[in-house]
Amino acid sequence: MKVKQARITAEREKEICDLVVLLASRAANGKVTWAQLEKATGFTRQALSAREQIAETYQCINGTKKTMVSTEQKLDELEAKLAKKEAECRRLSETLAEYDRKYVRWLYNATIANLTVDQLNAPLPESMKTISRKGNKK
The missing domain is CATH 1.10.10 (Arc Repressor Mutant, subunit A)
Structure with missing residues (x-):
């Protein structure tokens, strides 16, 4: 049945x-x-x-639904994206310029303090935590 x-x-x-x-x-x-x-x-x-x-x-x-987007909407979206990227580019350029000014200031101060390039490029000393960890492994 x-x-x-x-x-x-x-x-x-x-x-x-x-x-x-x-x-x-x-x-x-x-x-x-x-x-x-x-x-x-x-x-x-x-x-x-x-x-x-x-x-x-x-x-x-x-997310498989296809929607029609007009050219004006696409143009508005692209203009908004462009404005956002331009603002980000300006911000990053300003940050880079600040880093350049800071580098020049540090270089001048290091030269006045009679620091050599080798001293400036020396690696950082190990922290107390790292030293104690190495001591426990032996």
Whole structure:
């Protein structure tokens, strides 16, 4: 005897949409597959994807929904990105200039203190912590 398949009603469609969100939140990568939905609901992928609300929820969760972006919107986004990068470039240039001024000041002070290049390039001494660690290993 053939078992009659249940239909996707409006209430059931809402439940399935909520289930899509729930399964995605539980997934490690935040996405859900049609196979997971088929297993959880008992409906086929074709039946589920035929319902517009379920398919839209699935696409939004998985980031597969294609949206049309106008050229003005793209241009605005690119101009905003450009302004942000220019501001970052100015900030980094100012930081680099400050480092250059600091280097010149340090070089002058080191020269006045009769420090040689070898003394300036000498490695930092080991900390007390490192010395005590080495002592414990022996």
